[in-house]
Amino acid sequence: MARSREEPASIGARDRAMIDRYLAMLAAERGAARNTMLAYRNDLEDAAGVLGNLADADSDALAKLGRGWSELAPSSLARKSSALRGFFAFLEAEAIRADNPSDALPRPSTRRPLPKVLSHQDVDAIFAVIAARLDTAHPSPLDLRLAALIELLYGSGLRASELVSLPLHALATDRxxxxxxxxxxxxxxxxxxxxxRAAVAAWRPHVPEESAWLFPSGKSYLSRVRLFQLVRTLAAAAGIDPARVSPHVLRHAFATHLLEGGADLRALQAMLGHADIATTQIYTHVDAARLVTLVNERHPLVDLKRSGA
Structure with missing residues (x-):
């Protein structure tokens, strides 16, 4: 029978104190997200409940614990391993223990595939369809809404959930x-x-004043499913395989194309709302040829070579 989360006695006072200290460090020094903290706490408390004494566990105990994870999905296995590796690294860094036994934990292969990529030509084709629909004396309100949605997706890198739930007055005309x-x-x-901003301004008069949302639908706001459908229909109209396009792919295109244009990775991390720069590095795929060119042209040693040093 699985251990209940209502059994605090199964976790020793020392383990509980060490887990609290580790999570406090993650929050203070690394700005870990609340959901990450909750997941890590669950993983650490589960391990403490199984082992009985997590903070003092040795390699054999961790190896046995890891073997018990054999049926887990790779993503869950990776998260559990990450939580415990970080915990023991923290204990070692704080001189709470002299060794780090976490090498005994499994190291699952969780290489994330590169996201689907849209070329500049693909994006141009999408916006050409929108421009053609708006090239009339009285554009359809639905086309004005679509233009605002796509401009915000590709032009600002918003997540789909963030976009559809924007409050009516989220965008100020002077900001x-x-x-x-x-x-x-x-x-x-x-x-x-x-x-x-221009696309939103054109759409804004068609939103009822009593609406709480910029993109209302019924008593709430446009659903992510409907946004997904709109994006795929637009892609088909632009001659692009709809399976290649989604709101998330447009967010990725925003990041990729900015990075190709010379944007700083840290700035992209802030704009995309990633807690960890590693997420941005995976998310913002750039072709290797451009990176080689960048190193050859911009590396400080290039200037030394030119000066004959």
Missing amino acids: PYLILRGKGGRERLVPISDRA
């Missing part, structure tokens, strides 16, 4: 950015392009 509360309750500043 080229908005303050957004994203994953984990973290706030970030999101730049809004002039094109996106």
Whole structure:
């Protein structure tokens, strides 16, 4: 029978104190998201409940624990291993114990595939369809809404859930950015392009004044499923395989194309709302040829070579 989360006696006072200290460090020094903290606490408390004394566990105990994870999905296995590796690294760094037995834990292969990529030509084709629909004396309100949605997706890198739930007055006409509360309750500043602000301004008169949302639908806001359908239908109209396009792919295109244009990775991390720079590095795929060119042209040693040093 699985151990209940209502059995605190199964976790020793020392383990509980060490887990609390480790999570406090993650929150203070690394700004870990609330959901990450909760997942790590669950993983550590589960391990403590199984082992009886997590903080003093040796390699044999951790190896046995790891073998018990054999039926887990790779993502769950990776998270559990990460939680415990970080915990023992913390104990070693704080001189709470002299060794780190976490090498005994499994190291699952969790290499994330590169996201689907849209070329600049693909994006141009999508916006050409929108431009053609708006090239009339009285564009359809639904086309104006679509233009605002796509401009914000590609022009600001918003998540689909963030986009559809934007409050009616989220975008001020005199302010080229908005303050957004994203994953984990973290706030970030999101730049809004002039094109996106113009598209929203054109759509705004068609939103009922009593609406709480910029993109209302019934008594709530546009669903993510409907946004997904709109994006795929637009891709098909642009001659692009709909299976290649989604709101998330447009967010990725925003990051990829900015990075290709010379944007700083840390700036992208802030704009995308990633807690960990590693997520941004995976998310923002750049072709290897461009990176080689960048090193050959921009590395400080290039200047030394030119000067004959």
